[in-house]
Amino acid sequence: MTNSWWEIQILCDAVLEESMFWRLEMFGCKGMSSQREGNSSIIAAYIPKVSSHVLDLSALALQVKQDALCFEAGEPSIQWQLIDEEDWASGWKAYWKPQNVGDRLLIHPAWLPLPEHTDRTILKLEPGVAFGTGDHATTQLCLEALEMRLGENPELTTIADIGCGSGILSVGALLLGARKAYAVDTDPLAVKATQENIKLNGIDPSRLDVAEGSVEVIVDMIPEPVEGIVCNILAHVIVELIPEWEPFTKPETWGILSGVLLDQAKAVTDVLEENGWFVSALWKRDDWCCLNIRRIN
Numbered sequence: 008m009t010n011s012w013w014e015i016q017i018l019c020d021a022v023l024e025e026s027m028f029w030r031l032e033m034f035g036c037k038g039m040s041s042q043r044e045g046n047s048s049i050i051a052a053y054i055p056k057v058s059s060h061v062l063d064l065s066a067l068a069l070q071v072k073q074d075a076l077c078f079e080a081g082e083p084s085i086q087w088q089l090i091d092e093e094d095w096a097s098g099w100k101a102y103w104k105p106q107n108v109g110d111r112l113l114i115h116p117a118w119l120p121l122p123e124h125t126d127r128t129i130l131k132l133e134p135g136v137a138f139g140t141g142d143h144a145t146t147q148l149c150l151e152a153l154e155m156r157l158g159e160n161p162e163l164t165t166i167a168d169i170g171c172g173s174g175i176l177s178v179g180a181l182l183l184g185a186r187k188a189y190a191v192d193t194d195p196l197a198v199k200a201t202q203e204n205i206k207l208n209g210i211d212p213s214r215l216d217v218a219e220g221s222v223e224v225i226v227d228m229i230p231e232p233v234e235g236i237v238c239n240i241l242a243h244v245i246v247e248l249i250p251e252w253e254p255f256t257k258p259e260t261w262g263i264l265s266g267v268l269l270d271q272a273k274a275v276t277d278v279l280e281e282n283g284w285f286v287s288a289l290w291k292r293d294d295w296c297c298l299n300i301r302r303i304n
Contacts, residue, residue, distance in 0.1 A: 010091065011055075011056040011089050011090065011091060012053045012056060012089070012090055012091075013053065013056055013059055013064065013087050013088070013089060013090075014051060014052075014053055014087060014088050014089075014090045015031065015036065015051070015052045015053070015054070015064070015067070015085065015086075016049065016050070016052075016085070016086050016087070017031075017048075017052075017071060017083050017084070017085045018048075018049055018050075018083060018084040018085075019048055019050065019071075019075065019080070019081070019083035020046065020047060020048070020075070020078075020080040020081050020083075021043060021046050021048045021294065022078060022080055022268065022294040023048070023074065023075055023080050024041055024048040024050065024143070025145065025241060025266055025268075025295075026074050026078065026241075027048070027050050027074070027083070028041075028050070030067070030071060030074055031050070031052040032194075034054065034059075034063075034067050035054050035058055035059065036052040036053055036054045037053055037054060037055070037196070038052065039051065039052040039053075040052075040103070041142075041143070053090075056089060064087050067085070068085045071083050071085055103116050104116070105119065105122070106147075108147050108150045108151065109147075109150055109151040109154040110154065111127060111128050111154055112127060112128055112129075112130055112150060112154070112179060112183075113125055113128065113129050113130065114130050114132055114142075114175070115129050115130065115131050115132065116131075116133075117131045117132060117133040117207055118133070128182050128183070130175070130178055130179055130182055130208065131204070131207045131208050132175060132178075132204055132207075133173075133200070133203060133204060133207060144292040144293045144295045145239050145265035145266050145267075145295050145297070146175060146239060146265075147292065148265050148290050148292055148295065148296075149176055149237055149239050149263050149265050149297060150175070150176065150179050151290070151297075152263040152290065152297055152299055153176065153179055153235075153237065153263060154183060156235060156261060156263070157180065157183040157184055157185055161183055161185050162184055162185075162186050163186065163234070164180075164184075164185045164186055164234045164235060165185065165186055165187040165188070165189070165229075165233045165234055165235070166180050166185055166188050166189070166233055166234065166235040166236065166237055167188075167189050167190075167225055167233045167235070167236045167237070167255060168180075168188055168189065168190040168191070168237050168238075169191060169221070169222065169225065169236065169237070169238040169240070169248065170191070170192055170193075170238060170239065170240040170244070171190035171191065171192045171198075171201050171217065172192060172197050172201075172239070173197065173200045173201065173204060174190060174200060174201025174202075174204045174205065174217065175204070176237045177190045177201060177205075177215055177217070177237075178201075178204050178205060178208055178210065178215075180235075180237070181205075181208075181210050181214055181215065182208065182210070185235075187214050187215070187216075188214065188215045188216075189216050189217075189225055189228050189229050189233070190215060190216070190217040190218075191217070191218055191219070191220050191221055191222075191224050191225045191228075192217075192220075193219065193221055194219075195219050198217050198218065198219050205217075216228050221248070222248055222252070223251070225255065226251075226254045226255055229255045232255055232256050232257035232260060233256065233260060234259065234260060235260065235261050235262065235263070236252065236256070236260065236263070236264075237262070237263045237264075238262070238263070238264050238265075238266075239264075239266050240266045241266050242266060242268065242271040242274070242275055244266075245266065245275060246274065246275060246278045249278050249279060249282050249284070250278075250282050252282075253283075256302065257302075258302050258304055259302070260301075260302055261299070261300065261301050261302075262284070262298075262301075263297060263299060263300075264297065264298040264300060265295065265297040265298070266295075267295065267296050267297075267298060268294055268296070269294055269295070269296050272289060272296050272298065275298065276298070279298075279300055280303070283302060283303050284300045284301065284303060285300065285302075285303050286298050286300055287299050287300060287301045
């Protein structure tokens, strides 16, 4: 099987889901998906056979179990098998269904027929191998917060999307009426997915600038301070990035941050306050939270 892939499956506590995505991305996986069963998550990830050996997978299994210990969660179960290329490319799609988010959006897999009747704004999505399908609590919380922020005069709003993944938050903001979005991600495949999802939704490409990189890149992209920041990544990464936001923000700028576990919220809040921000609202879902933040004037 010259075009074979390792399919890695992890059964873990739902609280570990984001950490497992990060660990698998660091391992080199090129596609990931998850589904919930009660308080557990079943995560599937894929990596080319030529990129990893059984000993590497065994080391990954040890790292996954160590991650769970850090979160004081139950020990995950991990297994792997070889599959053909065409199986990994489309098999996970069978588990992903349309999802209503907030009062206005319908996240719709691009390969499924569109509904005949709906009063919701349809966000068509083809995530490719990038993170962000709309079924995770953190993504839903961010989209709901964006809906609130963009309720009045959205055409006056520009946003910066840091760690854009599939581009779901940028696309969602533009469909909700935002004037312009600037997006960055360190993964070139995420940049490609974001560009494709803009086209898929019939949005004028000039309304979205997307590039590979992080804050230092977005500083060069943005001609003037933005009205809003969205950032749905891991808490420790957010903490590292907060001090770098000053060049593209202004006193009226707001932010929507997620990827933060409830027990990590205080640590993130402390760093925000040290850098001139305060948490105006904290929304919770499952073990995750979304921080709605404003500048301290």
